[in-house]
Amino acid sequence: MVKRIAALLLSAAVLTAAAGCNYEELAQRSDSDYGSRQANDPKMLGGKSYGPMSTNPHQHDNSFFEYSSVISRKVTDLNGVASAIVMLTDKNAYVGLMLDWSAVGTRNSGRLREQDNTGTNEGVYNHDTGSPYGNSRALVSPYNSYFSVNDINDLSDELKQTVALKVRELAPAAQEVHISANMELVNYFNHFAKxxxxxxxxxxxxxxxxxxxxxxFAGGKEMPPPITQPGTYSPSESQMDR
Incomplete structure (x- = not known):
């Protein structure tokens, strides 16, 4: 009986030690940590899955695009992502993200937050002006909103890799996967999704x-007008009969 208890205690000690040894790796593999950025990080093994994969100057000349509700839901389910809007084209997959800071290290650098949500404590929308009114065109805004990241280079590489692998799992034909949490891009994608x-x-x-x-995603010189401003966007007249 004593030997059996000793054996059980030894087994428990070994399991505890093994768990301790693997804790860091488990954290690095999880979608709760996008900020470890260590050599041989398990999230980054196997090659980069997002961003440009070719030098084709026409890679973003898409002939059609569609909203994928299935992939959008799967990406939204990842820790750190408040909501995702995924568009598929004849060439690529494009992902617009809103973040909720529920995971570690979703940013590489830059300002910590682009949103001011302090108005919620005062019963107003815009903390700077005291206005109670929001913008119905904007899914993401500078006030009382989930979080955006203006520059795609400020998004964690691990987060982009995790998202890209999830997208490629469900859309294996995508040549490239492009990911952004830019406010204007997400608001455009939200309009297309609607x-x-x-x-x-x-x-x-x-x-x-x-x-x-x-x-x-490609350094285009033509800047889209802000979609959140009334009267600044409409379908191309040349496309209306398609």
């Missing part, structure tokens, strides 16, 4: 979509 939810074709918006993704 069109899809309403059962309307996205083809009238293909020119605007390509302008948006080229500007944000």
């Amino acid at each position: 069109e899809a939810w309403g059962g309307r074709s996205l083809m009238p918006w293909i020119d605007q979509f390509n302008t948006v993704v080229k500007y944000h």
Whole structure:
């Protein structure tokens, strides 16, 4: 009996030690830690899965795009992601993210937060002006909103890799996966998604979509007008009959 108890205690000690040894690796593999950034980090093994994969100058000249509710939900389920909007094209997958800071290290650098949510404590929308009114066109805004990251280079590489692998798992034909948490990009994607939810074709918006993704992911010179301002956007007239 004594030997059996001793054996059980020894086994427990070994398991505890093993768990302690593997804790760091388990944390690095989880979607709760995007900030370890160590050599041979398990999230980054196997090659980069996001961003440019070719030098094709026409990589973002998409001929169609569609909203993927399935992949959007799967990416939204990741820790650190408040919501995701995923668009698939004939070439690529594009992901717009809103963050909730529920995971560690979602940013590489830059300002800690681009949103001011202190108005919620005062019963107002805009803390600076005291206005109680928000912008119905904006999914992400500077006030009382989930969080954005203006520069894609400020998003954790581990977060982008995790998102890209999830997208490629469900859309293996995607040549490239491009990911951003930029406020304007997410608001554009939200508008496109609303069109899809309403059962309307996205083809009238293909020119605007390509302008948006080229500007944000390929250094495009044409800057899309802010979609959150009334009267600044509409489908291309040349596309309306498609």
